[in-house]
Amino acid sequence: MSFPNNYKYTKDHEWALVEGNTVTVGVTAHAASALGDIVYVELPEVGRTLKHGETFGVVESIKAVSDLYSPISGKVTASNAALVNEPAMINQDPHGKAWMVKMELTDASTLNNLMDAAAYNQFVATLK
Numbered sequence: 426m427s428f429p430n431n432y433k434y435t436k437d438h439e440w441a442l443v444e445g446n447t448v449t450v451g452v453t454a455h456a457a458s459a460l461g462d463i464v465y466v467e468l469p470e471v472g473r474t475l476k477h478g479e480t481f482g483v484v485e486s487i488k489a490v491s492d493l494y495s496p497i498s499g500k501v502t503a504s505n506a507a508l509v510n511e512p513a514m515i516n517q518d519p520h521g522k523a524w525m526v527k528m529e530l531t532d533a534s535t536l537n538n539l540m541d542a543a544a545y546n547q548f549v550a551t552l553k
Contacts, residue, residue: 426549428440428545430541440452440453441496447528448497450495450497450524451519451523452519455549457516461516465483465484466482466485470504472500480493482526497535502527503526505524
């Protein structure tokens with residue numbers, strides 16, 4: 426399983442693509458694979474302010490229900506409504522079309538809590 430090198434990652438298996446002050450957030454291919462077929466997604470409303478580590482939504486699969494945690498502190502500027510209608514997109518393209526939210530970064534120091542792709546690969550390897 427490969428993870429994009431330009432993304433940052435959390436131990437809760439969220440990814441963050443940092444582009445200036447905008448951070449796009451989703452769940453990793455590892456999480457999508459572990460969850461199995463995803464059947465439901467709940468995402469936050471645009472305008473909601475989140476703190477690093479705060480729950481911002483839920484993903485439900487045929488195996489489990491998992492909370493989603495914000496990898497950064499920021500304000501939600503976009504929510505991927507397509508996922509609500511087609512949650513299986515997370516299994517098909519977790520690092521692309523299945524992004525969950527876009528956020529405006531309000532505390533750049535929260536980026537220091539994230540792993541690069543190499544560190545995340547090592548972390549995932551310890552879970553097996």
